[in-house]
Amino acid sequence: MISDGDDQGEELQAQLQALRGEGTRVHCIGIGSARQVPIPEPTESGARGLLQDEQGAPLLTRFDEGTLRNIAASTGGRYFRSQRGDELLSAMREIAGQERRLVGYKAAPEYRDVHRWALLFAAAATFGVLLL
Numbered sequence: 001m002i003s004d005g006d007d008q009g010e011e012l013q014a015q016l017q018a019l020r021g022e023g024t025r026v027h028c029i030g031i032g033s034a035r036q037v038p039i040p041e042p043t044e045s046g047a048r049g050l051l052q053d054e055q056g057a058p059l060l061t062r063f064d065e066g067t068l069r070n071i072a073a074s075t076g077g078r079y080f081r082s083q084r085g086d087e088l089l090s091a092m093r094e095i096a097g098q099e100r101r102l103v104g105y106k107a108a109p110e111y112r113d114v115h116r117w118a119l120l121f122a123a124a125a126t127f128g129v130l131l132l
Contacts, residue, residue: 001071002088004032005064012067019075027077027095029088032063 005028019026038058039051050058065081072079078098080091 001026001068002029002031002082003068004061005030005067006032006061007064007067012071016071016074024075025077025099026071026075027080027099028068028072029080029082029091029095030063030065030068031082031088032061034063036060036062 037060039061040048041051043049053059065079069079071077078095080087080094082088082091
């Protein structure tokens with residue numbers, strides 16, 4: 001999960017309990033600003049607007065590392081902090097490397113026809129002997 005960790009809902013604990021019951025690990029990557037900032041939202045025209053509450057005021061968010069650490073720890077996942085793009089990429093690669101599991105394999109022997117080459121070599125050797 002990539003998030004700023006700002007929890008404005010009341011369902012987090014119930015969702016965490018359900019995830020733990022399923023045995024699902026959640027790895028969290030924290031992004032965002034320590035100061036309150038408005039939440040961007042794309043508009044229908046493709047421009048960037050701001051997410052608003054019911055009264056039309058912009059909703060604000062702030063980075064909350066504690067929430068993300070709690071989610072990761074309670075589900076057996078890991079927490080990463082990303083302040084730059086390369087840190088985000090590194091965290092995603094590490095998570096992908098941990099979560100990939102070998103679930104099986106299939107051995108597929110590869111056969112090649114080599115008898116033609118053996119026959120050609122034998123014919124060349126025989127022809128060479130006949131010429132001598």
